Amino acid sequence: MMERVTYLYPEIALFITTCIVMIVGLSRELKHRKLCAPISGLGLLAAGVLATGLVPGFHVATGAEVDPTAGQILLPNLVPYAKVLVAGVGILLLLLQAGTVDRVEEARIASGRAAFNPLRSNRAEYYAFFLFSLTGLMLCASADDLIWLFLALELTSLPTYIMVTMSTSRHSSQEAGVKYFFLGALGAAVFLYGFTLLYGATGSTNLNQIHHAIAAGGLSGLSLAGMLLALLGVCFKIAAVPMHFYTADVYQGAASSVSAFLAFVPKTAGFIAILLLASCAGWTHGAGDSLPDALRTVLWVIAALTMTVGNVLAIWQNSVKRILAYSSIAHSGYMLVGVVAGPGGGTFATSGIAAVLFYLLCYGVMNIGTFGVLACLEGRAGADGEPAEIESLDDLRGLCQRHPVLGWTMVICTLSLLGLPPLLGFFGKVPLFTSAISAGEIPLVVVLGLNSAIAAFYYLRIVGSCLLEKPETTTGIVRVTPFGSRPAGALASAAGVIVLAIFGNGFMAASEKAAAYDGGHVEKKEPRAAGVPETAPQALGPAKAEGH
Amino acid sequence: MDSPILATTDLSSYLPIVLVVLMAVGFAMANIVLTMLLGPRRAGRTKGMTYEAGMNPVGTARKRFNVRFYLIAMVFLVFDVEIIFLYPWASTFANLAPGSDQSLVWLVRILFFLFTTVVAYLYGFRKGVFKFD
Numbered sequence: 001m002m003e004r005v006t007y008l009y010p011e012i013a014l015f016i017t018t019c020i021v022m023i024v025g026l027s028r029e030l031k032h033r034k035l036c037a038p039i040s041g042l043g044l045l046a047a048g049v050l051a052t053g054l055v056p057g058f059h060v061a062t063g064a065e066v067d068p069t070a071g072q073i074l075l076p077n078l079v080p081y082a083k084v085l086v087a088g089v090g091i092l093l094l095l096l097q098a099g100t101v102d103r104v105e106e107a108r109i110a111s112g113r114a115a116f117n118p119l120r121s122n123r124a125e126y127y128a129f130f131l132f133s134l135t136g137l138m139l140c141a142s143a144d145d146l147i148w149l150f151l152a153l154e155l156t157s158l159p160t161y162i163m164v165t166m167s168t169s170r171h172s173s174q175e176a177g178v179k180y181f182f183l184g185a186l187g188a189a190v191f192l193y194g195f196t197l198l199y200g201a202t203g204s205t206n207l208n209q210i211h212h213a214i215a216a217g218g219l220s221g222l223s224l225a226g227m228l229l230a231l232l233g234v235c236f237k238i239a240a241v242p243m244h245f246y247t248a249d250v251y252q253g254a255a256s257s258v259s260a261f262l263a264f265v266p267k268t269a270g271f272i273a274i275l276l277l278a279s280c281a282g283w284t285h286g287a288g289d290s291l292p293d294a295l296r297t298v299l300w301v302i303a304a305l306t307m308t309v310g311n312v313l314a315i316w317q318n319s320v321k322r323i324l325a326y327s328s329i330a331h332s333g334y335m336l337v338g339v340v341a342g343p344g345g346g347t348f349a350t351s352g353i354a355a356v357l358f359y360l361l362c363y364g365v366m367n368i369g370t371f372g373v374l375a376c377l378e379g380r381a382g383a384d385g386e387p388a389e390i391e392s393l394d395d396l397r398g399l400c401q402r403h404p405v406l407g408w409t410m411v412i413c414t415l416s417l418l419g420l421p422p423l424l425g426f427f428g429k430v431p432l433f434t435s436a437i438s439a440g441e442i443p444l445v446v447v448l449g450l451n452s453a454i455a456a457f458y459y460l461r462i463v464g465s466c467l468l469e470k471p472e473t474t475t476g477i478v479r480v481t482p483f484g485s486r487p488a489g490a491l492a493s494a495a496g497v498i499v500l501a502i503f504g505n506g507f508m509a510a511s512e513k514a515a516a517y518d519g520g521h522v523e524k525k526e527p528r529a530a531g532v533p534e535t536a537p538q539a540l541g542p543a544k545a546e547g548h
Numbered sequence: 549m550d551s552p553i554l555a556t557t558d559l560s561s562y563l564p565i566v567l568v569v570l571m572a573v574g575f576a577m578a579n580i581v582l583t584m585l586l587g588p589r590r591a592g593r594t595k596g597m598t599y600e601a602g603m604n605p606v607g608t609a610r611k612r613f614n615v616r617f618y619l620i621a622m623v624f625l626v627f628d629v630e631i632i633f634l635y636p637w638a639s640t641f642a643n644l645a646p647g648s649d650q651s652l653v654w655l656v657r658i659l660f661f662l663f664t665t666v667v668a669y670l671y672g673f674r675k676g677v678f679k680f681d
Binding site: 015019022023026027118119 | 670
């Protein structure tokens, strides 16, 4: 028992930070209240450092017996990777959060028009919820039990509902919050029902034992139903197709800084959950290296639909936030390709799991840049004193001329989302392609390629607005936010897009290591079946290495 | 005990439940009957009103009332949940071998848990939940 607590040190560090932030954020002195963000940053840093110290892999069970206390041994190396990733991207996200809540209230206090009223101040809660959500996300990675996984997913999601609602005082935020909450509750109910069916079919809530039961007895009708419902529910978290309807409204209604948070945190939690559930079913079916047929088909369809729907709907949007929301749906579709591809040969180019894990990092970094630029820009202050959000493409016209740094950040990050070769998004997408090719999913690769082409249309629209068009003088005034850490966060993200593309080898190696999947606690996996193109990844391997 | 589920073979295991149900129904009936027999009857306007959680049910529905009521209820909930977690800890703590080096670890863990409750109260205090004016 003792050794398992050590795996929770990052979460415990974050939790203690949350406790401190909750108290400090309610101080009467402004300079104390302002400490919330630095303390959160330190906590995330501490959690990240603690996570690097985690030695992955508990003792691996052998033979027929599965030790229910063994910890998460399906994807054991995922634990430190995911936690370091969360801490790192969490710090970038934290930079964007400055001034999201209490802006008007603090201005009133500073001008002496109001005294500090703890009941009106939201800063403490906001940062506490931010950290709680990240704690839940970290917990997802080490989940070895359905109940643990459920609680971790909910701990990730519940604070986000409130963060959406309190992020601005506009009605649309409240609408978004309510919509997000009710659909989120529906999603939670669906995957919880799936979990109960899985428990009913396999007789255990322990993931290792479920894996054992499925590997030994095959996927029965009941466990398949459970697995499908669970996946469907988790599709809500990653904004994949049958559960994607909330995405655009919620991302648009929330403040840009919160939208950036929504695009990374619940999505990562969802993908970790999907990877864990899929590894329960195991990529040991079919020719020996794919998911059970029904599961594979459903994930295949969801992946294809998700990227197509996301990309096609994004074309019709004029609000940048809605475009990015649909792009976030599309990117979920891309990543699902990696889940379908499975662990493959285990190398970076052939492992779909490694591709998903690396893409989560890429998406997290480049997405913060785009939402970050939106968070940096603000319109005229409304009647409530809160500046209007920058939303439409018109507001971005000529951004590169007016604010070159922000404009180029937007251009670089958008091109990276598009997957333009020298940037990070490209190196994220390549392994998705190669892993799917090596798994023999050629039609899915074609869909993926077509979608990347469709996506070019709307990404280039954003780039064109920023880069090519003249600044608009007639539409409202667009100013840069007074909060310095927001541009810093956006800039750090753009820098990350370039730097990681050049020096990303370490991260690729880390994600390859994190994706280590041993499908054979029960039966050793057969070598790759003949007929699956073995040459493709090898041919691509050296070519990609040259790129660095 | 062949069957894993006792209740399917032995209906008498339901007897305590039946007894509790009977007691509950009996208690409720007895109270109503006793009130009818013994209670005084003083009808009045206020008493005849619909009961609405202690508020006046007539008038505008958009009346404001003090939100502190809910805050107090929530602060109580923290305490309540804490107690629930203390019971399993207390009942397992006794199973540790006397003088075990684990006992200190266990004590520190539950103290950490209690500390988080203190944080909740501290938060409530700073938020002004306990300020009655």
